[in-house]
Amino acid sequence: MPSELRSPRLAVLIDADNASAKIADGLFEEIAKIGEASVRRIYGDFSNARSRGWADILSKHAIIPQQQFAYTTGKNASDITLVIDAMDLLHSGRFDGFCLVSSDSDFTRLAARIREQGVDVFGFGEQKTPESFRQACRRFVYTENLLAVPASTQDAALRSPLLQPPDAAISMIKKVIAQMESEDGWVSLGEVGKGLTNLAPDFDSRTYGSRKLSDLVRKTNSFEIDESNGRSLRIRVKPIAAPSPRRRNPRRPAKSVTAGGPAPKA
Numbered sequence: 012m013p014s015e016l017r018s019p020r021l022a023v024l025i026d027a028d029n030a031s032a033k034i035a036d037g038l039f040e041e042i043a044k045i046g047e048a049s050v051r052r053i054y055g056d057f058s059n060a061r062s063r064g065w066a067d068i069l070s071k072h073a074i075i076p077q078q079q080f081a082y083t084t085g086k087n088a089s090d091i092t093l094v095i096d097a098m099d100l101l102h103s104g105r106f107d108g109f110c111l112v113s114s115d116s117d118f119t120r121l122a123a124r125i126r127e128q129g130v131d132v133f134g135f136g137e138q139k140t141p142e143s144f145r146q147a148c149r150r151f152v153y154t155e156n157l158l159a160v161p162a163s164t165q166d167a168a169l170r171s172p173l174l175q176p177p178d179a180a181i182s183m184i185k186k187v188i189a190q191m192e193s194e195d196g197w198v199s200l201g202e203v204g205k206g207l208t209n210l211a212p213d214f215d216s217r218t219y220g221s222r223k224l225s226d227l228v229r230k231t232n233s234f235e236i237d238e239s240n241g242r243s244l245r246i247r248v249k250p251i252a253a254p255s256p257r258r259r260n261p262r263r264p265a266k267s268v269t270a271g272g273p274a275p276k277a
Contacts, residue, residue, distance in 0.1 A: 017047070018046040018047040019045065019046030019047065019107035019108055019131075020046065020047055020049045020105060020106045020107050020108075021042060021045060021046045021047060021048050021049060021050075021106065021107065021108045021109065021110055021133075022049065022050040022052075022097070022100045022106045022108075022109050022110070023039075023042060023048045023050060023051045023052070023109075023110040023112065024050075024052055024053075024054070024093050024096065024097055024109065024110065024111055024112065025051075025052065025053040025054065025065075025074070025112040025113075026053075026054060026055070026089065026090065026093060026111075026112060026113035026115060026118075027053050027054060027055025027056075027057070027061075027062040027065050027089070028054075028055050028056075028059075028061060028062060028087070028089055028115075029113040029114045029115045029136070030112045030113060030114070030135070030136070030154065031064070031154070032064035032065045032067070032068055033064075033158060034135075034154045034157045034158060035065075035068050035071070035072055037154075037156075037157030037158060038112065038135060038154070038157055039072055040157075041135075041152060041157055042110055042133075045108065045110075045133060046107065046108060048110070049105075049106070050100060050106070051072065051073055051074045051075060052074065052075045052076075052077055052093075052096065053065055053069070053074050053075070053076050053077065054077045054079060054089040054090075054092055054093045054096075055076075055077075055078075055079065055089050056078070056079055056080055056089065057076060057078055058080070077089075077092055077093075077096070079092055087117075090115070090117055090118075093118075094118075094121050097109065097111075097121055097125065098124075101124075101125055101128055101130065106130065107130065107131065108130060108131035108132065108133060109122075109125050109130065109131070109132050109133070110132075110133045110134075110135065111132060111133070111134050111135070111148070112134075112135040112136070112154075113134075113135075113136055113144075114136035114137045114139060114140040114144075114154075115136075115144070116140070116141035116143055116144045118134075118144060119141075119143045119144045119147045120147075122134065122144065122147035122148050123147045126147070126148075126149065131149045132147070132148045132149055133148060133149060133150050133151075133152070134147075134148035134150070134151040134152070134212075135151070135152050135154055135157070136151070136153070136154060137153065137154055137155065138153050138155060140153075145212055145213045146212060148212050149208075149212060150208055150212050150213075151212045151213040152213075152215060153213065153215060153217075153218060156215055156217040156218060174218060174219065174220045175218055175219050175220075176219065176220075177219045177220065177221065177227055177230040177231050178231060179219065180214075180216075180219050180227060180231065181231050181233050183207065183210065183211065183214065184203065184207065184228070184231070184233075184234070185233075185248055186210065187203050187206035187207055187210060188203060188246070188247070188248060190206065191203070191206065193247075195247075196247040196248065197237060197245045197246070197247045198245060198246065198247065199243055199244070199245055200224060200225060200228070200243070200244040200245065200246055201243060201244075203224070203246065204224050207224075225244060228246055233248065233249055234246045234247065234248060234249060235247050235248075235249050
């Protein structure tokens with residue numbers, strides 16, 4: 012019998028000092044879309060108030076804590092332990108990808124080293140995460156997008172400043188479409204999505220207040236959409252409308268003959 016197809020094996024390594032416990036549910040839901048979280052480890056000093064929030068949910072998500080006491084101020088033993096474990100797991104050859112959960116740019120070199128080995132890296136961090144770390148990952152997800160949708164209008168108003176307006180994505184989408192070969196300008200939305208991820212690992216339609224890329228494209232009102240039956244969704248840039256011609260002034264009527272002027276010829 013053919014072997015059963017298995018989801019990609021992932022090693023999830025969480026920096027408790029740079030990730031909030033509030034994202035836990037959304038984090039593992041997002042990781043489940045990528046593959047199977049075979050290893051789940053979290054690193055930090057759980058006697059510290061900043062990391063203590065994770066202690067209450069470790070069992071819920073089967074996360075193995077790696078306690079690192081901060082014996083010396085300014086020395087981050089948690090980061091060092093995470094890097095050592097990551098390299099051990101990498102050289103075991105058992106994993107198809109790594110999920111690094113942190114907003115710390117110190118993990119940029121680790122992400123780059125793992126990808127040099129031909130293994131995918133998925134980063135998870137806040138929008139303040141330095142670009143160097145975001146670009147080192149195959150895909151980077153903002154943890155603000157993993158929080159539960161606010162139930163009240165007041166909470167939604169507090170979260171809205173974190174999102175970018177849909178118009179901010181127009182230039183990026185147009186750039187991807189321009190890079191794709193198409194005689195009539197129509198391109199597959201699915202291929203556009205892949206191109207966006209390659210262009211910007213941190214691109215996420217949720218950052219622009221849309222659940223899906225198709226929703227974002229509609230909100231921008233800058234693209235035509237083809238939803239023909241039996242065909243995958245296609246889009247193209249709306250043509251620029253030609254300016255309407257200026258109306259010429261009508262010819263002025265002939266001057267009337269004033270009294271006392273020359274009489275018209277017979």
